[in-house]
Amino acid sequence: MKQMKKVLIIALALAMATAVVSGCASDSGYEESKGASASDTASKSSEEDMSNGDRIIAAAKEGKVGNWGLGNEYEILALLTKYEQEPKYLAQSFDMDGFDDDSIVLASAMTYNELGLVKNSYEGGYDYGDSVGIIDMNDEGVAMLEDNLFCTKEFAKKNPNTVKAFVYASMKGWKYACENPEEAAQIVYEAGSSVSSDHQAYMASEVKKLVETDTKGETVTEYGNMDEEAMQQTLDLAKKYISLDDKTAADKLQTLTLDDIRDTSFLAAGKNFDTPEKKDVSIQLKWLPQCQFMGYYVAKAKGYYEEVGLNVDIISGGGDIGETTAVNNGTVDFGVTWVSNLISADAGGMNLVEVAQVFQRSGLVLVYKK
Amino acid sequence: MLLWIILLIVLWEIFASVVTQTKRTPENVMPHLSGVIDSIFSDKRINGSQTAFEMIIENAGATLSRAGIGYLIGIALGFVLALLMSLSGVIEKIAFPYLMLIQLIPILGMAPIINAITGDIAVSRIVIAAILTFYPVATNTIAGFKAVEPAKHELMYSYAASKFQIYTKTMIPFCIPYLFTGLKISAPMAITASILVDTLQGGIGLGCLLSQSLKGAMTRYVFWDIVFFSAFIGILSFYLMSVIENLLCRYKRAGGSGKKG
Amino acid sequence: MRGLKKGSLSQQRDKIESIVYPVLFGVLIMILWQTGVLHKMLNTDDYILPYPDKIVGIISDNSDMIMVNVWASVEVALCGLFLGSLIGYIIAIAATSFPTYGTGGLTIVSAFNAVPIVALAPVIINWTKDVSSVAEERSMVAKILVVTVTSMASMSVNAYRGLTELPPFSDDLMKTYAAGRLTEFVKLRLPNSVPYIFTALRVSVPGSVIGALVSEYFAEYIVGVGRQIRENILIAQYATAWAYIIVACMIGIMLYAMLMIAEAVFLRKRR
Numbered sequence: 001m002k003q004m005k006k007v008l009i010i011a012l013a014l015a016m017a018t019a020v021v022s023g024c025a026s027d028s029g030y031e032e033s034k035g036a037s038a039s040d041t042a043s044k045s046s047e048e049d050m051s052n053g054d055r056i057i058a059a060a061k062e063g064k065v066g067n068w069g070l071g072n073e074y075e076i077l078a079l080l081t082k083y084e085q086e087p088k089y090l091a092q093s094f095d096m097d098g099f100d101d102d103s104i105v106l107a108s109a110m111t112y113n114e115l116g117l118v119k120n121s122y123e124g125g126y127d128y129g130d131s132v133g134i135i136d137m138n139d140e141g142v143a144m145l146e147d148n149l150f151c152t153k154e155f156a157k158k159n160p161n162t163v164k165a166f167v168y169a170s171m172k173g174w175k176y177a178c179e180n181p182e183e184a185a186q187i188v189y190e191a192g193s194s195v196s197s198d199h200q201a202y203m204a205s206e207v208k209k210l211v212e213t214d215t216k217g218e219t220v221t222e223y224g225n226m227d228e229e230a231m232q233q234t235l236d237l238a239k240k241y242i243s244l245d246d247k248t249a250a251d252k253l254q255t256l257t258l259d260d261i262r263d264t265s266f267l268a269a270g271k272n273f274d275t276p277e278k279k280d281v282s283i284q285l286k287w288l289p290q291c292q293f294m295g296y297y298v299a300k301a302k303g304y305y306e307e308v309g310l311n312v313d314i315i316s317g318g319g320d321i322g323e324t325t326a327v328n329n330g331t332v333d334f335g336v337t338w339v340s341n342l343i344s345a346d347a348g349g350m351n352l353v354e355v356a357q358v359f360q361r362s363g364l365v366l367v368y369k370k
Numbered sequence: 371m372l373l374w375i376i377l378l379i380v381l382w383e384i385f386a387s388v389v390t391q392t393k394r395t396p397e398n399v400m401p402h403l404s405g406v407i408d409s410i411f412s413d414k415r416i417n418g419s420q421t422a423f424e425m426i427i428e429n430a431g432a433t434l435s436r437a438g439i440g441y442l443i444g445i446a447l448g449f450v451l452a453l454l455m456s457l458s459g460v461i462e463k464i465a466f467p468y469l470m471l472i473q474l475i476p477i478l479g480m481a482p483i484i485n486a487i488t489g490d491i492a493v494s495r496i497v498i499a500a501i502l503t504f505y506p507v508a509t510n511t512i513a514g515f516k517a518v519e520p521a522k523h524e525l526m527y528s529y530a531a532s533k534f535q536i537y538t539k540t541m542i543p544f545c546i547p548y549l550f551t552g553l554k555i556s557a558p559m560a561i562t563a564s565i566l567v568d569t570l571q572g573g574i575g576l577g578c579l580l581s582q583s584l585k586g587a588m589t590r591y592v593f594w595d596i597v598f599f600s601a602f603i604g605i606l607s608f609y610l611m612s613v614i615e616n617l618l619c620r621y622k623r624a625g626g627s628g629k630k631g
Numbered sequence: 632m633r634g635l636k637k638g639s640l641s642q643q644r645d646k647i648e649s650i651v652y653p654v655l656f657g658v659l660i661m662i663l664w665q666t667g668v669l670h671k672m673l674n675t676d677d678y679i680l681p682y683p684d685k686i687v688g689i690i691s692d693n694s695d696m697i698m699v700n701v702w703a704s705v706e707v708a709l710c711g712l713f714l715g716s717l718i719g720y721i722i723a724i725a726a727t728s729f730p731t732y733g734t735g736g737l738t739i740v741s742a743f744n745a746v747p748i749v750a751l752a753p754v755i756i757n758w759t760k761d762v763s764s765v766a767e768e769r770s771m772v773a774k775i776l777v778v779t780v781t782s783m784a785s786m787s788v789n790a791y792r793g794l795t796e797l798p799p800f801s802d803d804l805m806k807t808y809a810a811g812r813l814t815e816f817v818k819l820r821l822p823n824s825v826p827y828i829f830t831a832l833r834v835s836v837p838g839s840v841i842g843a844l845v846s847e848y849f850a851e852y853i854v855g856v857g858r859q860i861r862e863n864i865l866i867a868q869y870a871t872a873w874a875y876i877i878v879a880c881m882i883g884i885m886l887y888a889m890l891m892i893a894e895a896v897f898l899r900k901r902r
Contacts, residue, residue, distance in 0.1 A: 604745020
């Protein structure tokens with residue numbers, strides 16, 4: 001017992017010593033960072049009128065451009081190549097801590113998600129407000145289209161009416177969601193999303209912009225429209241910047257045309273379809289349940305799927321097995337993915353086809369501290 | 371034991387204080403334990419309908435039941451394989467290197483294939499948990515069979531006992547302590563595996579919740595809750611196995627190899 | 632059991648058999664795989680499970696890049712394994728010397744094993760953010776630490792057994808020689824623990840490879856076999872992913888084979 005006490009005392013003393021030492025260390029670290037920020041403000045006036053190009057070049061030279069990778073990086077690679085920089089980036093984790101502590105100077109962010117967290121002060125936010133600037137992929141001419149709706153070619157051929165009905169009801173859902181973003185946010189929240197309702201509302205308003213504006217900033221009226229020019233640009237950039245180690249896949253990538261990856265007939269059919277061949281269908285989202293996918297949640301909640309005779313199960317994504325795999329091996333019927341991911345999957349040997357393009361412009365930006 | 375826990379807590383809190391002072395988002399790096407405990411019992415709704423506690427319990431139920439089923443399948447497979455290997459030298463020679471190899475295949479590689487075979491996410495999760503747990507069971511059981519004292523073995527032969535009798539009367543009872551060594555190792559592994567497999571695809575499960583929290587879909591405290599919860603459950607499963615072993619072996623201390631684990 | 636009274640000739644036969652049989656089995660599987668029978672049995676297609684010749688083709692096409700990734704992963708696995716085993720052994724020594732408190736420490740260390748590695752890796756990467764301003768360095772430290780933690784437990788538990796489960800009466804014998812604690816330790820306990828060290832390594836060598844792969848999933852600096860597997864699975868390049876999976880298995884097999892050789896050399900000397 002006595003010995004026990006002794007050891008306890010020693011342990012406590014040790015712990016206190018560590019605390020003091022680490023405290024000192026952190027103090028000096030704090031001083032240092034203060035000093036650094038002071039010099040930052042001094043040089044700020046000269047940095048104010050830095051162009052996007054200068055920022056990208058400076059950050060790339062330091063090796064501090066961040067992206068999540070894993071198939072999300074192609075626009076960044078295109079951007080770096082555009083400014084003649086080595087196409088290399090740091091793997092960014094899914095929070096913005098790296099941006100916050102300056103280990104990443106130019107951090108990737110989706111306008112509807114990470115950018116909101118950086119700017120806003122609600123739960124999980126970093127409260128930078130307007131002290132951050134963004135480089136928009138659409139303005140830089142390297143935009144690639146993101147969230148779409150797809151299934152396998154085989155499924156589309158076997159169940160044309162199911163696909164038409166699903167596309168029709170989903171787009172109806174998207175229309176309603178974009179017209180009533182606040183209600184949509186509430187619907188998604190109630191559907192079991194764990195994103196805070198403040199952030200959800202922000203996300204809904206930003207996603208609305210992506211759905212209703214094209215890469216040139218013009219308004220789009222037809223939901224799910226597959227714009228030839230933007231699709232072609234996406235495919236061209238994909239051919240350049242998706243590097244595949246598998247030679248057959250790399251060769252196939254170069255031969256792909258728009259007709260291989262999308263089919264406009266299902267969207268064009270509009271309301272003209274017969275009873276669906278398959279009634280119970282599921283859709284795998286690209287990411288966690290949040291307003292990025294509000295159209296589908298709204299269509300389900302408002303009974304649009306029921307109206308066309310479908311019973312839809314919405315499965316959230318965000319795991320390491322991609323939505324393309326899940327759709328391809330038949331665990332789910334439909335999927336939401338980025339066009340570039342669909343392209344690389346088809347190049348690799350899958351037979352996927354896009355049936356609607358929900359996001360009309362790129363939602364990816366690089367965010368920096370002014 | 372208690373001392374170590376106190377020491378760990380003290381150390382954690384010291385670092386947590388440092389982190390709180392220097393980082394803007396301390397909960398992403400190292401939160402105070404009080405914050406973690408708070409977050410478990412707070413009434414705040416994380417998603418539309420559940421508090422953190424309710425959410426973790428619901429998801430833990432899914433994960434643990436899958437881990438449990440996978441564990442049982444893994445035990446059965448491991449034991450049968452060990453039995454086969456001990457019965458036939460050819461099977462032993464063939465299977466041994468491949469047993470090793472299966473452990474080396476990253477789960478991420480196996481998962482899509484098993485997914486395609488089963489066509490169901492929940493089933494493939496069970497299968498993977500089984501695959502990952504049966505190795506320790508099999509190897510330890512084999513070790514048990516091998517360790518049957520040759521003298522005992524020969525005695526049985528001299529009684530002209532049949533092969534079946536030899537197995538049921540001496541070998542299987544003898545290898546029970548060894549089997550339990552395997553069971554104790556693999557119980558936390560089954561849970562870890564189940565959580566790991568959860569993270570590969572969405573749906574319900576602790577791993578899904580963990581990766582969602584890590585990806586910023588909910589407060590980071592949920593992540594910490596799960597880290598501590600899974601560690602706790604893992605240790606608990608280990609002790610559960612020890613308790614079962616003690617119950618089973620109380621009336622037959624014969625094995626007597628006195629493993630302390 | 633069967634080999635109890637075996638002559639050297641049959642022993643040799645035994646050895647050859649234990650190499651030939653698995654190889655034959657492997658060849659059989661390869662044939663089934665290449666001819667597509669395996670795909671039918673597993674109800675999958677040549678997309679999720681590509682043919683062996685395609686996988687081999689990809690490996691040989693990209694051998695330079697693959698080697699870069701392999702070295703990165705091997706470095707992490709070995710450094711982590713070494714550090715983890717060292718720390719594990721030290722803990723075991725501490726537990727032997729101060730049994731009152733030490734055994735509790737052992738339990739704590741093995742408790743770390745119950746924390747899923749997918750949770751551990753991002754945490755450690757966050758903790759090591761301030762180690763270096765160069766992403767490559769801090770990622771390296773983080774990855775090594777993950778492997779260290781995962782390989783610590785098996786070493787400490789096994790080494791502790793090696794240090795305490797002594798041959799009968801050897802302890803008393805040492806006492807009758809009036810040997811000091813240090814002598815007892817060096818002459819008796821330390822040698823006694825060597826086979827147990829190898830038992831521990833048999834578990835932790837494959838573990839360290841898996842640990843290295845998983846830690847690469849989350850590391851900031853993009854390199855390593857694990858990262859390549861994850862990236863290729865996510866962008867649905869299964870042939871390439873399989874190439875890296877095969878490479879990962881190879882790393883594991885190589886390290887394990889090296890361990891076996893080391894074990895044979897060390898333990899033979901002791902007999």
